[in-house]
Amino acid sequence: MSEKRKIILDCDPGTDDSVCIIMALTYPDVELLGITTESGNLPADKTASNALRILEYMDRGDIPVAQGMMHPMLREYPKDPYSHGEDGLGNHFFPEPKLKPVDQSPAQMIIDAVLANPGEVTLICTSCLTNIAVAFMSRPEIIPLVKEIYHIGGAYGITEYAFRNATGDNPMSEWNIYVDPEAARIVYESKVKLTTIGLDIAFNPEAVNISEDTIQKLKNLNNRQAKYALEIIEYIDGNNSIEEQGIFINGPIDTTAMCCFLDPTIMTDVREINVAIDCGEQLTRGMTIWDRRDHFRWEHLPKIRTVFEIDGTKYQETFYKALGGKV
Numbered sequence: 464m465s466e467k468r469k470i471i472l473d474c475d476p477g478t479d480d481s482v483c484i485i486m487a488l489t490y491p492d493v494e495l496l497g498i499t500t501e502s503g504n505l506p507a508d509k510t511a512s513n514a515l516r517i518l519e520y521m522d523r524g525d526i527p528v529a530q531g532m533m534h535p536m537l538r539e540y541p542k543d544p545y546s547h548g549e550d551g552l553g554n555h556f557f558p559e560p561k562l563k564p565v566d567q568s569p570a571q572m573i574i575d576a577v578l579a580n581p582g583e584v585t586l587i588c589t590s591c592l593t594n595i596a597v598a599f600m601s602r603p604e605i606i607p608l609v610k611e612i613y614h615i616g617g618a619y620g621i622t623e624y625a626f627r628n629a630t631g632d633n634p635m636s637e638w639n640i641y642v643d644p645e646a647a648r649i650v651y652e653s654k655v656k657l658t659t660i661g662l663d664i665a666f667n668p669e670a671v672n673i674s675e676d677t678i679q680k681l682k683n684l685n686n687r688q689a690k691y692a693l694e695i696i697e698y699i700d701g702n703n704s705i706e707e708q709g710i711f712i713n714g715p716i717d718t719t720a721m722c723c724f725l726d727p728t729i730m731t732d733v734r735e736i737n738v739a740i741d742c743g744e745q746l747t748r749g750m751t752i753w754d755r756r757d758h759f760r761w762e763h764l765p766k767i768r769t770v771f772e773i774d775g776t777k778y779q780e781t782f783y784k785a786l787g788g789k790v
Contacts, residue, residue, distance in 0.1 A: 467494035469583050470724070471576055473569070475503030475590035476513040478553045478695050479715030483589055484517045485688045486721050486785035488526070493725070496576050496584065497527045499569030502540050503590035503642050505551045507531040510590075513551050515560035520691065529572045530564040531594050535643035541632055546702045553698035555691075569594035574602045581608040587724055588614040589717035591639050596646035599653050611656045615720040616640050616647065617751035619738070621663035621771050628666040631749045637662050640740060641749030648740040651765040658733065658768045660723060661751070665716040670775040673714045677779045680788060689786045714782075722781040723770065729781060732772035737764035 472487050472495060474480040487495045498518075500510040511530035518526055534540045548554040565572070573594065577584050586595060586609060599606055616639040618625040626634065631641025640647045650657065664670060673696055681689040692715070700713035723729050737760065741750040754761050780790045 467492050468585065469494050469496055469576075469580055470585045470587050471497050471499060471573055473499045473501060473586055473588040473590060473594050474514070474717070475501045475505060475507075475510040476517065477504035477510065477551055477590075477717070478547045478699060479717035480504070480510075480589050481513060481517050481552055482692050482695055482715045483587070483717050483721045484514060485521060485691060486718065486725070487587070488521050488523055489688050489787060490725055490785045495526055497529065497572050499529045499531060499572055499594045501531045501590035501593055502533055502535065503639065504547050506533050506540060508533065509551055511564045512560055515562040515564070516552065516557040519560050519562055520557065521687065524562050527565045527567075527572065528562070529567050529569040531569045535591065535593055536596065536645050541642060548698060548702070553695050555694070568597075570598035570601055573598040574605055577605045577608050582610055585610045585724060586612045587721060588612060588616070589639075589720055591642040592616070592646040592650045593643045596643075596649040599649060599655075606653050606655050609655050611658065612650070613720045613724045614639070614657060614659045615665060615717050617659050617661040617738070617769065619661045619663055619736070619751055619753045619769055621661065621769075622667055624666040625661060625663040628662050630662065633746055633748060635747050636749030637751070640751055644740050644742045644749045647749075648742055651738060651740055651767055656768075658723070658770065660720050660770045664770050664773055665719045666712060668712050670773050670778060671714040671716065671719055672712050673782065674779060677783055680783055681786060684787050686787045689788075692786055718782060719773070719778065722778050722785070723773065725785060726777060726781045729773050729777045730770050731774050733768050733770050735766050735768050737761060738767050738769075739764045
């Protein structure tokens with residue numbers, strides 16, 4: 464029996480998601496069962512092709528990729544304002560992949576994996592939650608069999624970075640929730656074990672900026688995964704670090720969720736909070752509303768776990784280790 468931790472990566476590559484794929488492939492004790500793609504940073508056909516390009520780059524054609532729907536559950540697909548380059552991979556312009564997606568929906572891939580490995584599969588979600596919601600609606604009996612979900616999603620107001628760096632197409636939301644808030648609501652209300660990493664943490668430069676020391680150590684590794692990650696960091700730093708807009712990090716933010724899974728001790732403060740998802744008007748659509756009142760709190764709102772603080776040093780060490788480094 465394999466002692467490796469089993470995961471499915473639900474993602475929308477995308478620059479930062481592509482680094483997560485590589486980390487899942489190269490971290491010593493992780494078994495990547497499959498990749499399911501979303502319409503998030505890019506439509507699902509492009510995110511599936513990009514996932515396949517990364518697998519080919521890493522010579523890992525054994526990993527199945529299931530392509531998701533071309534739109535969220537109940538509305539048209541919105542365009543991501545964040546720059547991932549002309550090709551979605553920081554302008555690497557890899558050739559058209561020879562690998563193809565499997566003839567299986569993402570929801571079915573998730574259902575099959577969980578039923579085959581009850582209590583063992585963790586879902587790492589670095590995009591919207593459409594695929595997870597469809598799986599849960601199709602086969603709700605799998606919900607208690609999912610080991611855990613780690614999701615990069617939400618803006619909770621824990622730190623100043625939550626709303627200063629709102630990435631959804633309104634003043635109050637984070638992109639992964641904003642794209643498909645109905646799906647997020649289904650997952651948040653499902654009672655699955657859910658740990659979220661919001662913009663409060665993922666855009667905190669003190670926690671997630673990749674230091675010059677780490678960059679130099681990655682250069683010294685001289686392997687293909689570190690080389691690719693460095694190129695993505697350089698792309699992000701040159702194209703999305705806009706100080707006057709409050710965006711001033713160079714790290715691939717989705718890797719925060721991956722690293723929190725790889726080494727949970729990175730999360731130095733995790734709390735259970737009551738959160739609702741706003742699925743209403745454009746002004747607040749996709750907002751993660753945390754009822755933090757001392758009195759009259761709505762206890763019927765879904766309870767989730769969210770990260771209040773991470774150890775930035777451990778994050779960098781895990782990032783480095785996942786790309787082949789020795790810590």
